[in-house]
Amino acid sequence: MQDKHSILSAIIVSAILTIAAIVFLTVFGELNPAFKTWLTNTFSHHWIGKSIISVLVFLAFTPIFYLFRLKQISIAVLVWILVAVANLSFGLLLAFFLFETFFN
Amino acid sequence: MSYFLISLLVSHIFLGTLGIVFLTGYLLYFFREDNLGFLKRMSFFAFLSFVFSWIVGGYYYVTYYGHAVKPIILSGEFPWVHKVLMETKEHIFLFLPFLAFVLFIATYFGKNIKDDKKLAYSYIGLCFTTVSVALLVTIMGMAISGAVGK
Numbered sequence: 001m002q003d004k005h006s007i008l009s010a011i012i013v014s015a016i017l018t019i020a021a022i023v024f025l026t027v028f029g030e031l032n033p034a035f036k037t038w039l040t041n042t043f044s045h046h047w048i049g050k051s052i053i054s055v056l057v058f059l060a061f062t063p064i065f066y067l068f069r070l071k072q073i074s075i076a077v078l079v080w081i082l083v084a085v086a087n088l089s090f091g092l093l094l095a096f097f098l099f100e101t102f103f104n
Numbered sequence: 105m106s107y108f109l110i111s112l113l114v115s116h117i118f119l120g121t122l123g124i125v126f127l128t129g130y131l132l133y134f135f136r137e138d139n140l141g142f143l144k145r146m147s148f149f150a151f152l153s154f155v156f157s158w159i160v161g162g163y164y165y166v167t168y169y170g171h172a173v174k175p176i177i178l179s180g181e182f183p184w185v186h187k188v189l190m191e192t193k194e195h196i197f198l199f200l201p202f203l204a205f206v207l208f209i210a211t212y213f214g215k216n217i218k219d220d221k222k223l224a225y226s227y228i229g230l231c232f233t234t235v236s237v238a239l240l241v242t243i244m245g246m247a248i249s250g251a252v253g254k
Contacts, residue, residue, distance in 0.1 A: 004213045015202045026195045045166045079226035083233045101187040
């Protein structure tokens with residue numbers, strides 16, 4: 001059961017970091033055209049680049065956080081953090097594109 | 105647009121909607137007795153639906169939308185629909201497979217969901233957030249389709 005807790009904790013924390021990475025890649029790509037061009041040149045399309053990097057981030061962080069054995073933090077707390085990060089990330093991206101379109 | 109691309113676009117919408125239906129089933133049946141197997145199946149099928157919707161929608165977006173649809177919207181009456189809604193939609197969609205995967209694994213490992221109320225409500229919160237993001241993505245998609253040729 002403790003091992004399941006460690007696996008699940010690692011997956012939730014990795015999902016949190018993956019969503020944060022998606023937001024970072026998106027905003028940084030819009031603010032830095034050279035980075036967006038690099039994504040396009042490397043992955044044939046910037047969106048494919050973000051998709052592949054997000055999967056790689058998730059796959060890389062899951063075993064790392066599994067080794068950390070995050071048993072002190074309850075699963076419910078981690079899930080609520082994931083919910084908060086997902087909602088905030090949604091709001092942040094929408095606000096960013098609204099600002100870029102109407103106020104920049 | 106070729107029949108192949110039309111079928112991809114329709115599949116993208118259908119699979120995304122199917123994911124919403126599976127997660128709505130998850131929410132509706134959460135507190136019923138002896139339903140852990142049902143919840144596991146619903147969360148797993150929702151995850152699969154979002155993954156396949158991601159792949160077929162991504163193929164359509166990369167090979168067709170950018171050069172054929174985007175310029176029409178940008179030169180039309182509502183260019184902000186692409187600049188705000190499509191840009192937001194294409195990136196928040198990436199959240200969905202990860203949120204659905206966490207829900208599936210959490211449910212798969214969650215033998216004591218019913219006994220632990222804090223855990224139960226966190227799963228409901230995660231499922232509700234995933235459904236809400238998917239519904240907003242769907243509404244944005246409808247607005248984008250509506251802006252073509254206006």
